[in-house]
Structure formats: structure tokens, C-alpha cells
Amino acid sequence: MLTRQPGVMWLINHTTLRAFELEQFKHFGVKEIFLPKTFPYDEGNLSASITYALC
Known part of the structure; x- marks a missing residue:
């Protein structure tokens, strides 16, 4: 069985x-x-x- 960590593409670049x-x-x-x-x-x-903090 393949177990993967969940991922997400967050398309909203709203700063707040x-x-x-x-x-x-x-x-x-x-x-x-x-x-x-x-x-x-x-x-x-x-x-x-835009943020590069999570890179």
C-alpha cells in the first residue's frame, strides 16, 4: 500500500x-x-x- 503525505496547491496569494x-x-x-x-x-x-518562504 502506498502511503503519501498530503499535499496542496494553494492558489490564493492573498497576503493576509x-x-x-x-x-x-x-x-x-x-x-x-x-x-x-x-x-x-x-x-x-x-x-x-509572492513569497519564497516555503521553498
Whole structure:
């Protein structure tokens, strides 16, 4: 039987949400979190940012 650690691709680069949502993933046992390094710059992404902290 193959056992894998759960992983997730977190597509929301919202700066404020990242502060606590990523910790929730870790709390539930997620070991791999993939964050996009690019996003479209428009009015829907004004509070978005990129982080390399989890690399």
C-alpha cells in the first residue's frame, strides 16, 4: 500500500490570508504546499503577493 503525505496547491496569494491559512494546512498534516510565483495584476489581485518562504 502506498502511503503519501498530503499535499496542496494553494492558489490564493492573498497576503493576509496566507498568514493563517497555511498554518491550518500544516495543522491538518499537509506536508507539501505549492504556492504560485506569478499572478495576473488586476483589480482582483491588489492584495496579492509572492513569497519564497516555503521553498
